[in-house]
Amino acid sequence: MKLSALQQSYLSRRSNSFRGSAPLDSSSDSAIKSPAAIFWLVLHGLCCLISLVLGFRFSRLVFFLIFSTSTTSTTNLYTAPFRNLASDITTPFVSSSTPVEIPVLNRTTPNSNSRVVVGRHGIRIRPWPHPNPTEVMKAHKIIERVQREQRAHVGVKNPRTLIVVTPTYVRTFQTLHLTGVMHSLMLVPYDLVWIVVEAGGVTNETASLIAKSKLRTIHVGVDQKMPASWGGRHQLEAKMRLRALRIVREEKLDGIVMFADDSNMHSMELFDEIQNVKWFGAVSVGILALAGNQDESSSVIMEEGGENTAMPVQGPACNSSNNLVGWHTFNSLPYARKSATYIDDRATVLPRKLEWAGFVLNSRLLWKEAKDKPEWVNDLDLLDGLEDIESPLSLLKDQSMVEPLGNCGRQVLVWWLRVEARSDSKFPPGWIIDPPLEITVPSKRTPWPDAPPELPSNEKVLVGIQEHTVKHTPKNRSSRSKRSSRTALRCQEFNLEADILRGIYLVVEESTERKQRMETDQFLSRPTTLSQSRPFSAH
């Protein structure tokens, strides 16, 4: 049939452009000589001319539509406009949407009951090809579920509850330190119980701070106040920790006990690693001993000579077969003469031999009766009478049973740091500035070196006012400055009858001037100290 031959030769012509490097196509040999092919050449030339005239490629699809006998597909198929410029001109209805049945199929396939046809198909686009918010939400829920499953398979199996013991007390740096620990604990993916022991009794300050964490907390107080010397502090902190351990014993809390001092920094891997502990474990603690005086410390290091300064790490020491053989402790000799005794000292704060922060224990060690409790553990009550408990190692009869964690102590997972403010430093309770302020300093009157230049219009008026008020105020300064300025104003009103404008200025500026006068008097009468707060604005 002429029709099929036409279409077939059209297709063969098309096929020659596919994968352009196909010079040999046996079927094209015969096509050139047939009259259908010549007709097709003529048509091709015509289409080229039309394209030249129009300015873009003219789709020969229109011939299919004219010649094809099968007008199929009435579905809502259409292509994007830029894809179909040719058909927009030629046909009013959207073309190229008809899956044209190629008769070639009929000849060759005996099993033509397949619904998949070869040939041109429409590009199906829905009316609003944009994301549907409900679908997006569902997809995110799916992603969340998949990720949860991934974590379950890759992470720790059967994670145990963490019991975190933190001794603290109210001071300037408490918010800084405690917020840091709080944020680390909030990120822990396991169940958590936070036991906060406070020196000086339970206060609202600490309570409101830890309530923000939304973790399960147990907040207890110890009546003794925190002493000012570092030695005394370490002792009291040890007592506070024992108090927390007693709570673990009474409440029969089950899990892993770790000691998080409020000024320490914990890495997230620490919490994953301590899940591996069976009874009693130790991790390496990095010691960040602040040099009190930069020059002095560097000279100290120079003195020690060529020997490498020891690594600032405390923790278990292992031999090559990963057995515990001893302990690394912090070498405090270089700092011996220059260590801080009192909190206010600007010298290095030294840690104890082995800090509590480097130890973790299974809470069942502390219970009165527990199944499988090992015999090499001392009972907690035995530690009651002891004066100074250096580290939780006193709980053990046999120190060799300690499990070294963190790749046998090679990974430092927690850092120890002690930074405190001066003992007399004050801070606003709850770090909320509650007006009226004790000291407010107007920025205009103080000699700040980078104060912006004063605006000229205001200055003129104020200067004028000042002249007048200066006359009167020498009479009665200091305490009754308020009343004096008022009387001064009245005098001015009487004296300057004709100057109504000035009066207006006076009224407008009176309030600000009054405040300024008050402020300047107060400023001049009090000594300035560093703990002043600056006002937010002068006017």
Added chain:
Amino acid sequence: MKTFFMWVTAIALLLAFASADNTPKIERISGSAGDVLEDDPVGKLKVYVYELPSKYNKKLLLKDPRCLTHMFAAEIFMHRFLLSSPVRTLNPEEADWFYTPIYPTCDLTPTGLPLPFKSPRMMRSAIQLISSNWPYWNRTEGADHFFVVPHDFGACFHYQEEKAIERGILPLLQRATLVQTFGQRNHVCLNEGSITIPPYAPPQKMQAHQIPPDTPRSIFVYFRGLFYDVNNDPEGGYYARGARAAVWENFKNNPLFDISTDHPTTYYEDMQRAIFCLCPLGWAPWSPRLVEAVVFGCIPVIIADDIVLPFADAIPWEEIGVFVAEEDVPKLDTILTSIPPEVILRKQRLLANPSMKRAMLFPQPAQPGDAFHQILNGLARKLPHDKSTYLKPGGKFLNWTSGPVGDLKPW
């Protein structure tokens, strides 16, 4: 009686609680032929490898070593595997299957695409050789012979679908078992009884791009590849039957769909961070994307009507992948988000099964459970040959002169 029931319920509850604890990480795969992925073909069949002159195999490889790395390399690796496999027999009398080591796809253009124009003549010439030098072809007219034809449309030997349909399967191969990558139901180029195999994907390259398994899967749908073949089909509509273009037009603005035509260096890594990987048809319905998706644990979304996937009787693809009809592409996001999460997790568990990943790969050297063994398993499942295999004396089915005139020229 009452206490007995109490005990029974108590034990049942205990068991239920005990098993509900750990959801398993992988799940066993069993297809329509049963639990056959891990079968060992050794001892179940014997294969005889014909000795063809090297112009059919080695010389082609020497001329162009790219044949070893492109997606049609399965034919070469199958030959190498069979040469040293325990199923090989040197005695053709006891062989169940006969293999002809011919590489019909190893004729590449400068850009690396295989030209199929000489392949029918090469195949014909090889069959003429084996039928004249050995009696086994004429005994069955090829019914107990198998050939590996991994080209676009299998033994139709053409890259263009209309032409391939027009040619049909090479007449001389009508009775033989074809091991091919192409699979589409009710299509000329898929014979009943053919074994569909995955295309070759380089295993070392995929191993080299593994990322830690705890990296969370944060991409919802991922695809990299062409949407419009601008060289051959600029208007769209022919390439991929319009399906790829439909995917682009409908979802290019959708943030859940990470689709583009880029060639990123992190392609494999990105697949491991995706939940769904689109595997739409191109010029042919199969693609190495399926293999990559399975290896990287990304659920394949197969958009190809009537496709037959590799080892379809051994692997239950409906449970592992998501099948979307080409006409449903505009609703792809609705379809994917309406899959219940438990089903998605189950699919991921099936994909995580290492035997699934092994079955899709052609490792060098061969390992138990890999694609080579699955091919042998498939061949073993077709044994014993039924009576129609062996020709009665005087009977003949094949017409040696049928087919296009050009094919009859000697090679």
